[in-house]
Every structure is written in structure tokens, then in C-alpha cells.
Amino acid sequence: MRILAAGDEFVGTGLLTSAVRAELGTGPGQDGDPDFAELSLPWPIEPFGPVGGVQEASGTEEQVIEAVAGAELAVTQMAPFTGKVFAAAPDLRMVSVSRGGPVNVDLKAATAAGVAVTYAPGRNAAAAAEFAVGMILAAMRRISTSSAELLEGTWRGDYYTYANAGVELEGSTVGLVGYGAIGSRVARVLVAFGAKVLVSDPFADPAKITADGAEPVELDDLLRRSAAVSLHARLTEQTRHLIDAGRLALMPEGAVLVNTARGGLLDYAPLPGLLRSGRLGALALDVYDVEPPSADWALRDAPNVIATPHLAGASRQTAERAARIVAAEVGRYVRGEDLANVANPEVLDRFRR
Structure with missing residues (x-):
């Protein structure tokens, strides 16, 4: 299974991959360990902003399209998942966003593509x-x-x-x-x-x-x-x-x-x-x-x-908790269990691994 881990300078790529491996009980080189594609984004060193019609995103559509190629799942905090990205990612089945709401995801486009979008309520x-x-x-x-x-x-x-x-x-x-x-x-x-x-x-x-x-x-x-x-x-x-x-x-x-x-x-x-x-x-x-x-x-x-510069949620525990929440959704997906925090539940009627 190929998974895109698109981290940033807060919820880092390594934090995401480690959390997923802990959830799945795997490690590098072990049987069942995911094939990770990794993308590192510049937030918060560079401010987030609108990208391709979604809000509060970091990085470009082109970066995500290149990184998500062949991925079935994606875990991220800030990567822009737009209509253009979904159109270029036919293998994608779930995007798990480590935020209180998936504002960096075009939910309408995700639903049309049959991609479940989850988020991380209470992380901060x-x-x-x-x-x-x-x-x-x-x-x-x-x-x-x-x-x-x-x-x-x-x-x-x-x-x-x-x-x-x-x-x-x-x-x-x-x-x-x-x-x-x-x-x-x-x-x-x-x-x-x-x-x-x-x-x-x-x-x-x-x-x-x-x-x-x-x-x-x-x-x-x-x-x-x-x-x-x-x-x-x-x-x-x-x-x-x-x-x-x-x-x-x-x-x-x-x-x-x-x-x-x-x-x-x-x-x-x-x-x-x-x-x-x-x-x-x-x-x-x-x-x-x-x-x-x-x-x-x-x-x-x-x-x-x-x-203060939008620091209320900025604790190390928040980043760690956010990574664990999205990793738990990956675990549910892999085990065929119900997803916990789905932003577009209407897609679940046709959602298949």
C-alpha cells in the first residue's frame, strides 16, 4: 500500500510516518510496512493561504500531484487537495487531515472522486x-x-x-x-x-x-x-x-x-x-x-x-496527537473498520478499498 505523508514544520513528515507505523505495528523493511511517499511543506515558516480554491493550504497543487501518484491514502495537515489534485490521483481512496476541519480539501471534488476525507477534532x-x-x-x-x-x-x-x-x-x-x-x-x-x-x-x-x-x-x-x-x-x-x-x-x-x-x-x-x-x-x-x-x-x-502570532494550538503534544489521530484513521481503513471522523459521509455508500 502506498501512502503519501505530506508533513510540514509542525506536524512533520517523520511524525506522520512514525504514527502510521505505530498504528499498523510495522517498521521499515518489515512485511506489511507501507510504501511511503513523502512531501515536506514550508508552513509555518511560510504562511498558509488559498491554493486552487481551498483555504489555509501550504505548497502547490503540482507538488501534491507529483507526490500522490499511485497513493491509496494520504495523511497531511496543510497540503492542498483540490479538484485538480483529485483528477490526477485516480488511486486515492482517503485523505486524512490532522486539523480540526479539512479546510485545505475540496470536499465536493473529493466526494465526486469517491475519496473519503477525515479530520482530527480536538487535537489542539x-x-x-x-x-x-x-x-x-x-x-x-x-x-x-x-x-x-x-x-x-x-x-x-x-x-x-x-x-x-x-x-x-x-x-x-x-x-x-x-x-x-x-x-x-x-x-x-x-x-x-x-x-x-x-x-x-x-x-x-x-x-x-x-x-x-x-x-x-x-x-x-x-x-x-x-x-x-x-x-x-x-x-x-x-x-x-x-x-x-x-x-x-x-x-x-x-x-x-x-x-x-x-x-x-x-x-x-x-x-x-x-x-x-x-x-x-x-x-x-x-x-x-x-x-x-x-x-x-x-x-x-x-x-x-x-x-501573539496564532500560537494557541502550538504545542508539541498537539502535533503528536494530530499525527496519532490521522494514523488511527489509516488503521481503521486498513482493517476495514468504520472511519471515525468523516467530513463527507455521503461518500461512504460507495467507499471501497
Whole structure:
């Protein structure tokens, strides 16, 4: 069996091949060991982008077409699997993507070609949840901004004045917008800190939210009541600019806003003015409407901004977990078992090895 392992600088090709071999119980030169074709892609050293109609991909269609020749399976994180690639890969039966969603795969073309596409939900949930909590703490207690000021030579003794002092998590109300694998973990950590946690998610089970020690509420109510708001929703056409100027105006004066989910959830245009006026107390961002932000990005000189380069899911454990998840799908395929996380289940009616 020929398998394309198309890795990158995070979920590396070697990580993918090792995980597949561990799943299948094989090794180099052993009977049953797959014939691996390998492709190494430049992400994240080079940013991802749209390729051939798919989003957030790394590398070119031509690279994938050359590498996937004769392959029955492919495991990847960022390689573009487009209509052009599927047309050139008649032997391909499954693409397993080590991400929370297969945005680098043309699902319509895959389905038309009879190729099952799987993905890796929850691969970065622990890393992203930890990062979000860290951002909330950094913003509420001025950890990042005061550190930057000190390293630039400014000792901000006034941060110890009552008017400028930070706010503890214990006893504060924190609102979470979205309650999937990441948001639910964040809630449990915040409850352990002693925070009052509000949750807005129309698709979440209110009983589960309550069982985790949080309170389910409507979004506008959450915004009005929260000293800090952290975004964890999926980006869809319905959630794009979910937090717009009108909803930002609902937040209490001096509240903290954190976005480690998707840039499109937030309307960035009002933020510089809200920060300069003090209406918004602090802003912590790991995702942006344009990545990377431009040189003239309006938030570069706004006060009380923490900005990181889309790092929330960047842990070694995330990469290892992602490789294991896609390798497990390879194992299911080889053993003739049902696939676990299929993005185009309609193909399974005619899916054959």
C-alpha cells in the first residue's frame, strides 16, 4: 500500500510516518510496512493561504500531484487537495487531515472522486484552552503589557494604584462565547480559579454547561455582565463579525476581550477607538482578520493590546496527537473498520478499498 505523508514544520513528515507505523505495528523493511511517499511543506515558516480554491493550504497543487501518484491514502495537515489534485490521483481512496476541519480539501471534488476525507477534532483542545486562560490572565493582570514596558525601560509603578490595578479571576465574571472542546475546558479551569462563568452557545447542552459549574445565557446578556469575554465559537457565515460594534458597546467599561478562536468572529474596526477611550480595558488576540496583520495595522499603537502570532494550538503534544489521530484513521481503513471522523459521509455508500 502506498501512502503519501505530506508533513510540514509542525506536524512533520517523520511524525506522520512514525504514527502510521505505530498504528499498523510495522517498521521499515518489515512485511506489511507501507510504501511511503513523502512531501515536506514550508508552513509555518511560510504562511498558509488559498491554493486552487481551498483555504489555509501550504505548497502547490503540482507538488501534491507529483507526490500522490499511485497513493491509496494520504495523511497531511496543510497540503492542498483540490479538484485538480483529485483528477490526477485516480488511486486515492482517503485523505486524512490532522486539523480540526479539512479546510485545505475540496470536499465536493473529493466526494465526486469517491475519496473519503477525515479530520482530527480536538487535537489542539488542551493547548488552545491553556493558551486562552493564559491570555485572560495576562490581560486582566497586565502581565504582558507591563513586561513589554519594563523591557523598554519604563517602570510603571502606577499599576499599583487602585485606579490602574488589575482584576483577579477569583470572583470575576467571565463570559465564554462557544462551548466546544476548547470552550468547555476553559470553563472548567476558570471555575477552579473561582470565577463566575457565563456561556453562550445555542448548540451546547445547557445541562452540560451547568454540570461544569457555568451558567448558560444569551449572548447579549453575557456581554453586559462579563468583566472578561473569551471567544471560542466556530467561524461560519452566521458567526462572522458576531462581536460587532453594537455588541462591543454592550460590554462594561474597562472589560477585557480575548480572541484565540478565529479572526472573523470579531469586527476589528471599532477596537482601536474603544481601547484609546478606555471603554475597552484590554484586548488579547491570537487571531486576526488578516494574517499576518499589515505594517499599518491600526492596533499596533493602541494601548493595552496583547498580540501573539496564532500560537494557541502550538504545542508539541498537539502535533503528536494530530499525527496519532490521522494514523488511527489509516488503521481503521486498513482493517476495514468504520472511519471515525468523516467530513463527507455521503461518500461512504460507495467507499471501497
